[in-house]
Amino acid sequence: MEPGPSGGSSPTRKRNGMRARTRIDSLDHDILHIIFSFLNIFDLVRCTVVCKSWNAVLNRSKLLHYKMWQNYSEFFNDSNSSRRELNLSLEELAKMHHSLSLREGRIDIDQWRGHSVRDWFLAFPFVRIDQCRMKMGLLLTGVGDKVMRLWSLDRYKCVEEYSVPDNVSLVDFDFDESKIVGLVGTRISIWRRNGKRSIFPSQEGTFSRGLCMRYIDPEAVVGCEDGTARVFDMYSRKCSRIIRFASVLIGISLTRHLLRII
Structure with a gap:
């Protein structure tokens, strides 16, 4: 007489044959x-x-x-x-x-002082903080002084701060969960979230004059004064392609599947 199936094997077989409900x-x-x-x-x-x-x-x-x-x-x-x-x-x-809703809906506005520009304003009256990027519950602010600040939107507190070198100006920036990518003067600069900063090599990371920039891993796109959009690979740190346009680029919208130029 052959032994029957063990008591534990049948339910297992039955469970494997059923689709688990989510x-x-x-x-x-x-x-x-x-x-x-x-x-x-x-x-x-x-x-x-x-x-x-x-x-x-x-x-x-x-x-x-x-x-x-x-x-x-x-x-x-x-x-x-x-x-x-x-x-x-x-x-x-x-x-x-x-x-x-647009005409009569309730709107909650939260305000806080992100940058103190008093000293900068005395020296440079036309300087102002005019850039911010929001992702993943974080807000990055800057352009106008020598510091970028990353804010928690849950607590409205500065969680990280990144300095810009004195001899260059910050034009535009973007960020993800691991780094800040900035258009600094005519170069692309990277601030790691662990505090380390690096800059693209001069032979690969320079252009006439950058006006705007967007970044989505693994590429950064810089809109230049000469009417070109230069696409840089963030890992090889080389310009992978140049896209030419008829007019000056004043804005870039970048997704994983689409590059939109303004």
Whole structure:
């Protein structure tokens, strides 16, 4: 007589054959319906794009139809209207809501002194702090004096400070989680978050006059006075390509898939 399977092997085999439920799928449809019923129509629309299961629950329950008919009858007069008519009504309502929010919505403004420019202003009356970049809950400020400051937006406190050499001016900057990349004079300079600073070699990192700069690892793009955008590889520290434009570049918008010139 052959031995039967052990008590521990069968459940393991059964578990391996089943698709593990994610946390977002762990709630029963009836429970989701109850939760969704407490939301306003704009939150419901956001929930439809969270995942397929939530979208299916909302479509089956007709909650969007009901909320639209109950609260916005002037946009949605028939509770039996088609899905297409519902989408058109929601689009009109969203436009109105967005416009109203811009005109009458509440705005919280937090202000704090980021730089003391009194001494600099006495020597250079036209100097001002006019650059900032915000990423990952941090704000980097500078351009105008000889220091860049990294601020925590949770506490409004300076968490790190980076000095600019006295003999050059800071034109523009960008940053990520590990470094600050600055356009300093006619060179690209890097400040590591651990405090070390390095500068591109003169034969590779110079250009006529840089007006603006953006950085997304592994490249930095500098817009120059001569109408070129120079793309630098941050690891080889070499200019990988030069893009020529008809006019002077005053701004650069850079994503991982798109370079936009202003």
